[in-house]
Amino acid sequence: MGAESWIQIVYVLSAVCFILALHWLSSVPTARRGVLTGVLGMALAVGGTLLNPGLVSYKWIAVAFVIGSVIGVPMAMMPMTAVPQRTALSHAFGALAAALVGTAEYFLRAGTAHMDRITMGALAIEVILGFLTFTASLMAFGKLQEILPQRPITYRGQNFVNLGILGAAVALGGYLVVHSGSTSLFLLMGGLSLAFGILLIIPIGGADMPTVISLLNSYAGLSAAAMGFVLDNKLLIIAGSLDGSSGLILSIIMCKAMNRSFSNVLFGAFGQVAATASAAEQKSHRSASAEEAASLLVNASSVMVVPGYGMAAAQAQHKVRELYDLLTEKGVKMRFAIHPVAGRMPGHMNVLLAEADIPYDSLLELEEANSELPQTDVALVIGANDVTNPAARHDKGSPIYGMPIIDTDKARTVMVIKRSMNPGFAGVDNELYYLDRTLMLFGDAKSFVGELVKEAEIQSGG
């Protein structure tokens, strides 16, 4: 049996490892085993590839391994608050690798017998997806890191321009399938894909980031799968399509959680629509001090915290944990209601709260939280807005109508920690704030929760 057969056997084992890795990731007790299996799968894949008899030198491979590790380790040590931008950045690297390999293969094969129409078609898909995901992920990184403005930027004819550029890139890809020798057109196709990636993210606002990151995750996987078609390698196809389907499922979950469609997320420029609606009437709200709020919390028997991006932005999770410890000590049942799109990426709130050492069995999903809320004494909203707006249930004119929300208004008392009465990301006024049972707690999430902890200590310690 030749080296090639051994490599294929190793690849089969590697594919099995990847599937098992994702299988074991489904629940917390087996998840770490899943990661280790994934590592084994990757080690097999890399090891098998290094056996390839076609390799003439390992020098540059070794150099690249070192460079990658030197950058990769610090990227893994970033704080959990930076996880969304880290994820966007790693999608960029993944897509870049696929696009570069595609480009290299093109220039090696163009005009030779190794370039047939099917290969060129797969190559075009790999390169278009790779380059557009690369720049789109970098843009998403810039927005999440707040290097770029987070609000959506729109202009007239934007969708027309964007789709025109993508259409032109795809048309060039089609032309290359027939005339694969036109290297300048290949470069133009790559350039258009890079440009499309940038333009795609310009109209995307922070609230849509969870969907967009999931979608980019999927594209990065699909471009790796396309590479598998080009290189005649089934392991690439399997691992790439696993990533592609994972990103797809997550984007569907995110879209459903906002009651919106893919095209609406990508071309709708959420956050521009409703700015006019809220300006008009002046409604009254009640506010409370930390002292009053703390006394309500200490005397409650159950508290449901609803965290949102504001908690992450203010880095309030550790203060929230202090409050959790204190109230739990007092016998208050404190739990967390996690909306699927809370934060800037799928599962963002769960990781933050886990980092702050809050046990994961106190984190409830949307449905579970909603069935508990009518029997809950206090709902404490920290940095979440649109996901608590009751207008989503009844106001057909509201841009968030139909979106599944956390029914905080069903709790006996609602407390909302917020900087001011300014409407949230979607620019939609939240009627929750004007309910009789709602108390507004004005201030920075981190310092206000800190004050709550202090007051609660005084009141319960006395």
Place this chain on the structure above:
Amino acid sequence: MNIDVLISHAWVFLLATFVGLLVIRRVSPLLHTPLMSLTNAISAIAVVGSIVVAGRQESTLSTVLGTAAVAASMINIVGGYLITYRMLSMFKKDKRGK
């Protein structure tokens, strides 16, 4: 590549996508962030193609592009698995045992 190879690859792609959809649908929303970082590390499987391009040294251009691609993939392999493991180590049950 001839049409028969394409069809055989298309089968693999189709079945792997279905396996992915079935397996990943069962992942708890609690773990969606680790899921994304793990699949991101797995899609760094592009390293396989990158190594071949970098190591065959067929032209200067392909070696340069291949080396850059190996480095980019390696960032995701090392960074992706490490951060996923770090994240998962943070998920703990209530120690008070209630």
